[in-house]
Structures are given as structure tokens and as C-alpha cells.
Amino acid sequence: MNSKRTTPTLQDVANATSVSTATVSRYLNFPDQVAERTRKKVAKAIRDLGYSPNFGAKAMAARRTNTIGAIIPTMENAVFARGLQAFQDELRLHGFTMLVASTSYRPDIEEEQIRTLVARGADALLLIGHARNPEVYRFLKAQNVPTLVTWAFDAGSKRPSVGFDNRAAMREMATKVIGLGHRRLALISAETAMNDRAEARRVGIQDAMATAGLDVKDLKVVETTYGIEEGAAAFEQVMTSTSDTTAVFCGNDVLAVGALHRARDLGISVPRDVSVxxxxxxxxxxxxxxxxxxxxxxxxxxxxQAGLALTKLVKDGMAPEATELKTRIVFRGTLAPVNTS
Amino acid sequence: MNSKRTTPTLQDVANATSVSTATVSRYLNFPDQVAERTRKKVAKAIRDLGYSPNFGAKAMAARRTNTIGAIIPTMENAVFARGLQAFQDELRLHGFTMLVASTSYRPDIEEEQIRTLVARGADALLLIGHARNPEVYRFLKAQNVPTLVTWAFDAGSKRPSVGFDNRAAMREMATKVIGLGHRRLALISAETAMNDRAEARRVGIQDAMATAGLDVKDLKVVETTYGIEEGAAAFEQVMTSTSDTTAVFCGNDVLAVGALHRARDLGISVPRDVSVxxxxxxxxxxxxxxxxxxxxxxxxxxxxQAGLALTKLVKDGMAPEATELKTRIVFRGTLAPVNTS
DNA sequence: TTGGAAAATGCAAGCCTTTACATTTTGCGA
DNA sequence: TCGCAAAATGTAAAGGCTTGCATTTTCCAA
Incomplete structure (x- = not known):
């Protein structure tokens, strides 16, 4: 009969049921507002026609997509993969879907991705860290897309965030290290350009140094990109350019693993010769x-928690309160008192 | 001035530029059809207003979302994180965005996620492995959503795929191992329920055993979930329940790392006492x-490649040809000839 | 200059749902 | 049986973009 085979619409279902589109729509979204008899008819028609709501139309009419975007530096970094997985699991629990984009730690790409995800209908956005071109925040505001910052916590910021205090965490670690007698310190840091977390971690060490009466300038800092091999190279650089370093801080575990590996190759014993x-x-x-x-x-x-906060925000318009998570030092085998022999 | 703060629309941009919405739309989608002068004006207005196209409207009018869904077991597994990252990078190059869902290796969740992503308007889907309820494939066909299978390659399947031959790869490895004199073999396998890759890897070992005249039944298999600790426990189980195992295959590197770690704790030397x-x-x-x-x-x-194939498929309707990628064995330090001492 | 093709732009009809508001039907106490 | 509130359903107006077709502008050869 109908020669042009086109995917069925709400209208088709309505026609097949001698009912209005409004009723079919209500059947779909608020079934208990529809009479039992009608419900049956509509259900049948939907099944017979193989109807499935059109996403675009639905999004447009409802002004919502139930989609939340997440923009991270890279999924190859296990910490982000881990966080993202948990985020996604939480979203799923609340009926949301996750849109993902990554930036390779590049601010220009991040900005592009923010615009892209907004254009793709993200109801809200998850972002890593606060540091960002103000224009981006203006854009987000103009678009009315709520945003949650994570991986960083800054009591001073007005932007909602779920994260931890990178600076304080590293300060605590540095205090321990210094407490074990270490005086000649080095840091293998992730790149600090546009990465407020890496920056904060460095400052944390310097806080502790200052408190201990050490000269902040004496912290030997090597910046490097992310990766095991990069960490290894940086470690070698630290150990060859300074002869008396006894403790090496690493901006993240991956760099530390590289450092550890290179130490073994170099015949440097950890933690006897140097702590990492x-x-x-x-x-x-x-x-x-x-x-x-x-x-x-x-x-x-x-x-x-980020997932929870964001779904609440989208569903109830409830601005999430800033949430600070606690970090803690895990003592294993690579930190020891300075070797005075 | 404008008291009702509402997000700017195409119309707003058109008004601000004294141009029609059609032109603005063309500026957005086919910039070279718009005169230089006009382009500048429009660009400025868009920036000033913080305009971003409305996703629902766009999807509806264009009958396309430029969104591709990916459904993987979990992002916490580095191999998927890695593949997904590359996939995403490729999609971005072609103007597509990635929708992600994960299944925790559970078929029921996978099915739910497939439906969710389709309902969310994914133009196409990336799936891991072939094994799947036939009804799912029927659904996908009915909804007219093209699908690409990856992480597995099966010449026999009609479904397009980009992957490698798990069975042949493991067979090759097993052949090497047996060639080194190993006869008492064990496998720490990922769970094989609904995981055709894990299954194929086991069979690959057994292929090699059969070829070498070994009894396929002699392969000691322990199945376990994913994780370092799980690999460690499985290794211990293997070594305590059999006394003569000289080579332990692991379904993936994470399990192997666990095994290695436990070996050290148990005082078992790798590869002297046992190869892993x-x-x-x-x-x-x-x-x-x-x-x-x-x-x-x-x-x-x-x-x-999966990203490339899928974008081509969506853009040009070109069904991708099945692509087989090559694996290769990397010899490092945990495999040695059987210790005959 | 001028005519005409090509380039640029405009017009307006969809695309498919949701939802505020209006109308009809139902159910039940009096 | 009536009247009325509640339940069910209908009407029709958005919602913002793309695109086929129509119109205007630009450019260039004659």
C-alpha cells in the first residue's frame, strides 16, 4: 500500500490506533496517564509498526538529551580511565549516556571538544581541572550548560567541583620525605602548561620545604610528557645532572614506574641509594x-560522585556543592630514611 | 535589553548579521558556499553571541547525529582504553563524536547498552567480538544501524570486522613454547562465558598441542576474572594443584603480571622454574x-582502522571490508627453554 | 556596455515530538 | 437519573535547523 518505506513516526502509530499523537506520546512517557484499553491498542500498534522514537525530534521537543559529556586528557592514562568508568557506571544508573572526548593535554583541542560536545547536545559537562580560557566559561554560560570540575578541588573557586587538594596532598608527602632526613630533592613533573594539578603538586613540595627551612629553589625540577619511557629518561637526567639527590618525587605513578625501571638499569638501588x-x-x-x-x-x-552530582544537577537543577575527597599516603617499599652511610 | 536570557539560535545569528538563516546554516556546514565578506560577519556574530547549534534540531533536520557509539567491556582494561582512544582520535578527524558505554563483560548489560545507544541516535556502533544474541543483530538491522565488530577477526563471519585472529595468535605462541621443550602447560584464562576471544585463545593453545602430539586434555585451565590480584591467585592455584607445570599461558598481560608477582612471593623463579x-x-x-x-x-x-571504517560507512554508505591485523610475539624475559636440570 | 552564466543569498516547507490548554468521557455520590 | 470532579484524550503551537527551489548579485567575455 504505502510504497515509500519510511520509518514509522508517532503520527503513524496515532493513525493506526485512531488516537492522537499526544496520547501516544503520553503512553511513551507517562503510561499511567493513559487508560488501560488505549494502552493495549497503542502497545500493539507500536509493536506492529516497529516504531522507535526519533531521537532528534525528541531531544528538540524535550530540550534535553539525557546525555552528559566528559572531556579528559586521555583514556590511556589509567587514572582517567578508572574515573571515567566509575562516572559512566553512575550515569547509567540514572539513565544518562556518556559522550567522551579527549584532549591529549592540549588546551586548543580541549576548547574545540567543549564546543563539539555542547553541539552534540550534552546536557552537562565534566571537565578536568580549573585552569581554562575564561572565554570557554563564558561560552558554557551562554549555552546554559552546567559544568563540573573534577580532579582538583579549590575551595576558592565558585565553580562546582568534586576533587582533591593536589597541593595539600603533595605537601603531606613531602613533609614525610623531609621528615626522613631527605634534603636534596628532585621532582619529575608532568607538563605544567595548562595543567593546574601538576603545578599544584610542585608547589605542595615547596610548601613543605619552606616549612622545613629549606630553600625552595633547591628543588630540582624536570618536566616531561606522560609515559613510562619519559619517566625513565627524566630520572636519568635528574641523576646525572645532580649527584646528591636522595629523593625523587614523581608527578604520577607512571613516571615513577619509569624512574624505578631506569634506576635498576643504572644500578641505582631504590630505596637504599635514592627514594622514589x-x-x-x-x-x-x-x-x-x-x-x-x-x-x-x-x-x-x-x-x-561526579556522576551523581551531575545527574542531580541536570535532573533537579540542584547546583552541587563542592566536594573534597581525601587522599592518603600509601607506604610501600620505595621510600626510606636518607642513607647516611 | 533582552530580558529573557535564552540560548542564541540560528535566527539570532541571522538577525545580528542581516542575513538569512539559510546562509548561516550554509556557513556552518558548507563554508565555501558563502562569500568571504559574509563569512567574516557571521563568524563574528557567532562568537559574540556564543552561538552553538541546537543538537536536536540539527539531528532532526539532517536525519543524522554524527555520533558513533562504542560499547566495550570496561575502560579499566588498558587494551580497550588504548583502542578506544585511537578510535576516538580517528572519529574526531572526521567530525564524529563518540558515545561510550561499557558492559562489565555482562551480555545483559551489553544488550541494554546497545539499545540505549541506538535510542540515543548513534549513527553506527562499534562492538567487541562476535558472540552475541542473534536477536540483537536483528534489532540492529531493523533499526538500520550499521555495526562493526572489532578485537576479533573471523573470516567466516559476514559481519564486517577489524581485528586479529586470537586463535592463530595464541597458537603461534604455544608452538614456540612447546618448541622450547615445554610439555606440562597451564592457562590462566579470562572468563569464557560470552567472550569469544578468551575461548579462541585457549583453543589456539590446544591446536598447537595437538599438532605436537600432546593430549589436549592435559592443558590445565584456570578461569578467573580480570585483575592483577586475580592473576596472582590463579597462578598460585595452578602451581599448587599441579606440581610439574613448566609453562603458564595467561589470557592477558594483566593476569600475567599478577602471576609474575605471586611467583616472586612464592619463591618461584621465572623463567628458570617456570615460564610465563x-x-x-x-x-x-x-x-x-x-x-x-x-x-x-x-x-x-x-x-x-575501526574509526576509519565506521566513518566511511556512515558517510558514504560504503560497507567496510573485513580487515585482519597481524599480531606478533615479543620475546622478553619470561620465556625460556624448559629446565631439565 | 551588456548579456548571461555562476555565485551568493533568500524563502519557506518540512523534520517529529512534547506539552499547555481545551474538550470529552468516565465514575460516583446524592 | 443528575451533576460534577477527575480522568482521559484531543488540538495545535512551538522548537531550531536543513535544503530544494527561486531570486538576486557578481563577474566576465564579447
């Missing part, structure tokens, strides 16, 4: 030899 | 001690 500490506490940290002393960050919990 | 081999070749494999001998899988390349 990481940050994040990914699985990896438990299976290095010796196991890595590091700062434990509750990545999953962070992702979960 | 993995599968995947994730970063981790290079920094264990000894470094892990494993099957290298080109995860990134796979993700990239």
Missing part, C-alpha cells in the same frame, strides 16, 4: 619492585 | 621483572 615516590596509586604501583610508595587518590569514588 | 607468557603487550609488560614475553596486539591501529 609517586602519585595516584594505580594498580601498577603495587607490582613494581620494590612496590611504590605513593599518594592514593580515590579516582573511582571521584568519578562516582 | 602474556597476551596484549600493554606498557606494563615492559617494566615487570623480568620483562614479559607476550603477544603484541596492535590495539591502537585497530582502533584507528
Amino acid at each position: 615516590v609517586g602519585f595516584d596509586d594505580i594498580e601498577l604501583a603495587q607490582v613494581t619492585y620494590p612496590p611504590l610508595t605513593t599518594v592514593h587518590v580515590p579516582h573511582r569514588e571521584m568519578g562516582r | 607468557v602474556g597476551f596484549d603487550d600493554i606498557e606494563l609488560a615492559q617494566v615487570t621483572y623480568p620483562p614479559l614475553t607476550t603477544v603484541h596486539v596492535p590495539h591502537r591501529e585497530m582502533g584507528r
Whole structure:
């Protein structure tokens, strides 16, 4: 009969049922507002026609997509993969879907991705860290897309965030390290350009140094991109350019693993000759030899809470309160008192 | 001035520019059809207003979302994270965005997620492995959503896929291992329920055993869920329940890392007392001690090619041809000839 | 100059749902 | 049986973009 085979619409269902589109729509969204008899008829028609609501039309009419975007540096970094997974699980629980984009730590790509996800109908956005071109925040505001910052917590910021205090966490670690007698310190840092977390971690160490009466300038800092091999190279650079370093902080566990590996190759014993500490506490940290002393960050919990906060925000328009998560130091085998022999 | 703060629309941009909405739309979608002068004006207005196209309206008018869904077991598994990242990067190059869902290796959740992503307007879907309820494939067909299977390659299947031959890869590894004199073999396998890859890898070992005249039944198999700790426990189980095992295959590198770790704790020397081999070749494999001998899988390349195939499919309706990627064995330190002493 | 093709722009009809508001039907106490 | 509130359903107006077709502008050869 109908020669042009086109996918059935609400209208088709309505016609087939001798009912209005409004009723079919209500059947779909608020079934209990529809009489039993009608419900049956509509259900049948939908089944017979193989009807499925058109997403675009639905999104347009409802002004909502039930989709939340997440923009992270890269999924290859286990900490983000972990957080994102937990985030996604939480969203699913509340009927939301996750749109993902990654930036490779590049601000320009991040900006592009923010615009892309907004254009793709994200009802809200998850972002990592606060540092960002103000224009981006203006855009987000103009678009009326609520945003949650995570992986960082800044009591001073007005933007809602779920995260932890990178600076304080590293300060605590540094205090321990210094307490063990270490005076000649080095840091293998992730790149700090547009990465407020890496920056904060460095400052945390310097806080502790200052408190201990050390000269902040004496912290030997090497910046490097993310990766095991990069960490290894940076470690070698630190050890060859300074002769008296006794403790090496690493901006994250992956760098630390690289450092540990290179130390072995170089015949440097950890922790006897030099102590090494990481940050994040990914699985990896438990299976290095010796196991890595590091700062434990509750990545999953962070992702979960971010998911919860964002769904609440979208559903009830409830602005989430800033949530600070606690980190803690996990002592394993790579940190020891300075070797005075 | 304008008291009702509402997000700007195409119309607003058109008004601000004294141009028609059609022109603005063309500026957005086919910039070279718009005169230079006009382009400048429109660009400015868009920036000033913070305009971003409304997704629902766009999807509805264009009958396309430019969104592609990916459904994987979990992002916490580095191999998927890696592949997904490459997939995403490729999609971005072609103007597509990625929708992600994960299944925790559960078929029921996978089915739910497939329906969710289709309902969310995914133009196409990326799926892992072939094994799947036939009804799902029927649904996908009815909804007219093209699908690409990856992480597995099966010449016999009609479904387009970009992947590698799990069975042949493991067979090759097993052949090497047996060639080194190993006769008492064990496998720590990922769970095989609904996981055709894990299954194929086991069969690959048994192929090699059969060829070498070994009894396929003699392969000691322990199935376990994913995780370092799980791999460790499985290894212990293998070593305590059999006394003569000289080579332990692991379904993936993470399990192998666990095994290696437990071996150390148990005072078992690898590879002197027992050889251990993995599968995947994730970063981790290079920094264990000894470094892990494993099957290298080109995860990134796979993700990239999958992205390419899928964008082509959606853009030009070109059904992708099945693509087989090559794996190769990476010899490092955990495989040695059987110890005959 | 001028005519005409090509380039640029405009017009307006969809695309498919949701939802405020209006209308009809139902159910039940009096 | 009537009247009325509640329940069910209908009407029709958005909602913002794309695109086929129509119109205007630009450009260039003659």
C-alpha cells in the first residue's frame, strides 16, 4: 500500500490506533496517564509498526538529551580511565549516556571538544581541572550548560567541583620525605602548561620545604610528557645532572614506574641509594619492585560522585556543592630514611 | 535589553548579521558556499553571541547525529582504553563524536547498552567480538544501524570486522613454547562465558598441542576474572594443584603480571622454574621483572582502522571490508627453554 | 556596455515530538 | 437519573535547523 518505506513516526502509530499523537506520546512517557484499553491498542500498534522514537525530534521537543559529556586528557592514562568508568557506571544508573572526548593535554583541542560536545547536545559537562580560557566559561554560560570540575578541588573557586587538594596532598608527602632526613630533592613533573594539578603538586613540595627551612629553589625540577619511557629518561637526567639527590618525587605513578625501571638499569638501588615516590596509586604501583610508595587518590569514588552530582544537577537543577575527597599516603617499599652511610 | 536570557539560535545569528538563516546554516556546514565578506560577519556574530547549534534540531533536520557509539567491556582494561582512544582520535578527524558505554563483560548489560545507544541516535556502533544474541543483530538491522565488530577477526563471519585472529595468535605462541621443550602447560584464562576471544585463545593453545602430539586434555585451565590480584591467585592455584607445570599461558598481560608477582612471593623463579607468557603487550609488560614475553596486539591501529571504517560507512554508505591485523610475539624475559636440570 | 552564466543569498516547507490548554468521557455520590 | 470532579484524550503551537527551489548579485567575455 504505502510504497515509500519510511520509518514509522508517532503520527503513524496515532493513525493506526485512531488516537492522537499526544496520547501516544503520553503512553511513551507517562503510561499511567493513559487508560488501560488505549494502552493495549497503542502497545500493539507500536509493536506492529516497529516504531522507535526519533531521537532528534525528541531531544528538540524535550530540550534535553539525557546525555552528559566528559572531556579528559586521555583514556590511556589509567587514572582517567578508572574515573571515567566509575562516572559512566553512575550515569547509567540514572539513565544518562556518556559522550567522551579527549584532549591529549592540549588546551586548543580541549576548547574545540567543549564546543563539539555542547553541539552534540550534552546536557552537562565534566571537565578536568580549573585552569581554562575564561572565554570557554563564558561560552558554557551562554549555552546554559552546567559544568563540573573534577580532579582538583579549590575551595576558592565558585565553580562546582568534586576533587582533591593536589597541593595539600603533595605537601603531606613531602613533609614525610623531609621528615626522613631527605634534603636534596628532585621532582619529575608532568607538563605544567595548562595543567593546574601538576603545578599544584610542585608547589605542595615547596610548601613543605619552606616549612622545613629549606630553600625552595633547591628543588630540582624536570618536566616531561606522560609515559613510562619519559619517566625513565627524566630520572636519568635528574641523576646525572645532580649527584646528591636522595629523593625523587614523581608527578604520577607512571613516571615513577619509569624512574624505578631506569634506576635498576643504572644500578641505582631504590630505596637504599635514592627514594622514589609517586602519585595516584594505580594498580601498577603495587607490582613494581620494590612496590611504590605513593599518594592514593580515590579516582573511582571521584568519578562516582561526579556522576551523581551531575545527574542531580541536570535532573533537579540542584547546583552541587563542592566536594573534597581525601587522599592518603600509601607506604610501600620505595621510600626510606636518607642513607647516611 | 533582552530580558529573557535564552540560548542564541540560528535566527539570532541571522538577525545580528542581516542575513538569512539559510546562509548561516550554509556557513556552518558548507563554508565555501558563502562569500568571504559574509563569512567574516557571521563568524563574528557567532562568537559574540556564543552561538552553538541546537543538537536536536540539527539531528532532526539532517536525519543524522554524527555520533558513533562504542560499547566495550570496561575502560579499566588498558587494551580497550588504548583502542578506544585511537578510535576516538580517528572519529574526531572526521567530525564524529563518540558515545561510550561499557558492559562489565555482562551480555545483559551489553544488550541494554546497545539499545540505549541506538535510542540515543548513534549513527553506527562499534562492538567487541562476535558472540552475541542473534536477536540483537536483528534489532540492529531493523533499526538500520550499521555495526562493526572489532578485537576479533573471523573470516567466516559476514559481519564486517577489524581485528586479529586470537586463535592463530595464541597458537603461534604455544608452538614456540612447546618448541622450547615445554610439555606440562597451564592457562590462566579470562572468563569464557560470552567472550569469544578468551575461548579462541585457549583453543589456539590446544591446536598447537595437538599438532605436537600432546593430549589436549592435559592443558590445565584456570578461569578467573580480570585483575592483577586475580592473576596472582590463579597462578598460585595452578602451581599448587599441579606440581610439574613448566609453562603458564595467561589470557592477558594483566593476569600475567599478577602471576609474575605471586611467583616472586612464592619463591618461584621465572623463567628458570617456570615460564610465563602474556597476551596484549600493554606498557606494563615492559617494566615487570623480568620483562614479559607476550603477544603484541596492535590495539591502537585497530582502533584507528575501526574509526576509519565506521566513518566511511556512515558517510558514504560504503560497507567496510573485513580487515585482519597481524599480531606478533615479543620475546622478553619470561620465556625460556624448559629446565631439565 | 551588456548579456548571461555562476555565485551568493533568500524563502519557506518540512523534520517529529512534547506539552499547555481545551474538550470529552468516565465514575460516583446524592 | 443528575451533576460534577477527575480522568482521559484531543488540538495545535512551538522548537531550531536543513535544503530544494527561486531570486538576486557578481563577474566576465564579447
